[in-house]
Amino acid sequence: MSPFETTATEVAGVRRGGEAGAAVEHRAGIFEMTQAAEDAVLRPKDTGALFSHELRAALAARIARLSGDDMLADHHLARAGVKAPLADPASRDAGAIPMLAFVDKVANHTRDITAEDTSSLRSAGMADADIVRLCEVIAFMAYQIRVVAGLRLLLADA
Amino acid sequence: MSRVVHRFTRKVPQWRPRVVPVKLEDATEAQLDALKVTPSNTKVSDYVLTLAHDVESLKVRSPLFNAILYEPGGMSRAERELGAIAASMVNRCIYCAAVHADRHAKLEKDTSVTDALFADGVDAELGPRDRAIFDFARKLSEAPPAAGPEDMAALRDAGLSDEEILDLILSSALFGWANRLMHVLGDPVREEVGA
Numbered sequence: 104m105s106p107f108e109t110t111a112t113e114v115a116g117v118r119r120g121g122e123a124g125a126a127v128e129h130r131a132g133i134f135e136m137t138q139a140a141e142d143a144v145l146r147p148k149d150t151g152a153l154f155s156h157e158l159r160a161a162l163a164a165r166i167a168r169l170s171g172d173d174m175l176a177d178h179h180l181a182r183a184g185v186k187a188p189l190a191d192p193a194s195r196d197a198g199a200i201p202m203l204a205f206v207d208k209v210a211n212h213t214r215d216i217t218a219e220d221t222s223s224l225r226s227a228g229m230a231d232a233d234i235v236r237l238c239e240v241i242a243f244m245a246y247q248i249r250v251v252a253g254l255r256l257l258l259a260d261a
Numbered sequence: 262m263s264r265v266v267h268r269f270t271r272k273v274p275q276w277r278p279r280v281v282p283v284k285l286e287d288a289t290e291a292q293l294d295a296l297k298v299t300p301s302n303t304k305v306s307d308y309v310l311t312l313a314h315d316v317e318s319l320k321v322r323s324p325l326f327n328a329i330l331y332e333p334g335g336m337s338r339a340e341r342e343l344g345a346i347a348a349s350m351v352n353r354c355i356y357c358a359a360v361h362a363d364r365h366a367k368l369e370k371d372t373s374v375t376d377a378l379f380a381d382g383v384d385a386e387l388g389p390r391d392r393a394i395f396d397f398a399r400k401l402s403e404a405p406p407a408a409g410p411e412d413m414a415a416l417r418d419a420g421l422s423d424e425e426i427l428d429l430i431l432s433s434a435l436f437g438w439a440n441r442l443m444h445v446l447g448d449p450v451r452e453e454v455g456a
Contacts, residue, residue: 122423123427126423126424126426126427127427129334129335129424129427130332130335130428130431132328133325133328133329133332136321136324136328139325140321140322142321143317143318143320144317144318144321147315147317147318148317169405170404171405172405209441209445210404210441211404211405212404213351213353213404213440213445214351214352214353214444216444216445218279220445221279221280221445221446231280231281232314232315234280234314234446235280235311235312235314235315236314236315236318238441238442238445239312239315239318239442241441242437242438242439242440242441242442242445243318243438245404245434245437245438245440245441246434246435246437248406248434248437249401249402249406249430249434249437250430250431250434252401252406252408253401253406253426253427253429253430253431253433253434254427254430256408256409256410256412256413256430257413257427259410259413260410260413260417
């Protein structure tokens with residue numbers, strides 16, 4: 104894998120050559136591992152009962168959209184299939200309300216999270232393993248969104 | 262009795278999960294492999310046992326984490342820790358902030374930077390290079406990210422190279438991830454001594 108063939112570098116528009124490209128090449132292994140992390144978090148072999156690849160892609164797109172990154176959102180939306188409507192931040196799928204509220208709060212109001220937020224998912228019937236899986240999706244997206252935002256700044260400044 | 266820690270501190274608290282961690286005796290082969298459990302190493306933290314519920318994520322995250330914080334070259338280890346601290350302050354992850362403030366103080370052999378940050382918050386008095394690093398990491402950590410060209414210019418003015426700036430982006434972004442596990446899935450607690 105090339106560090107320039109990853110979601111983060113492609114969405115940010117960083118290519119080989121130039122100062123930003125050289126910095127990325129200096130950390131090629133980290134960009135490859137970042138892509139491996141996307142594959143493991145968004146497209147794991149063992150999805151568990153609740154979080155299909157399509158649902159994970161839809162949540163990733165929703166989180167990117169809420170963060171104002173339409174390019175990254177569209178990238179993930181392409182894999183969301185029938186779950187695509189959940190990527191719209193205005194979506195209020197009745198069956199998914201507690202989960203979507205949790206996603207939006209952890210993504211954008213992290214500091215305000217309390218024990219009640221995890222217990223609300225448990226009350227809605229979510230198993231602990233699925234709560235951890237959901238947190239990894241949200242948390243990975245927080246990382247990817249900021250790597251992309253940082254790369255864009257680095258590229259614009261070069 | 263233990264109580265939840267609500268204030269930033271360099272004294273690392275314990276971490277109490279809000280979900281039930283995987284029990285070692287029930288762990289699958291894949292979980293044991295990701296946990297690096299061997300007959301001579303059976304000590305695994307509750308945090309890692311919690312993340313073992315999602316073994317594929319855990320397995321890719323650990324090497325990435327180590328590479329971003331420890332790979333040689335680029336930004337100094339202490340300055341990468343400052344990026345981690347800034348993110349952890351934005352997201353109010355008391356546990357992460359404590360671990361990385363403690364590391365920063367040990368690497369620098371100086372507690373003054375983290376003393377100032379924890380006493381005075383984001384407006385603490387810092388040297389110009391630390392100020393530029395902290396401000397960039399803090400703004401990148403906001404949701405949505407709020408770092409802009411002026412923050413990048415401040416990093417340049419403080420003398421940071423492209424490689425160093427990339428390491429700062431990576432270390433602060435990584436804690437956008439770590440904070441959303443540590444702060445969401447558990448509480449930082451301290452045992453009450455006496456009463």
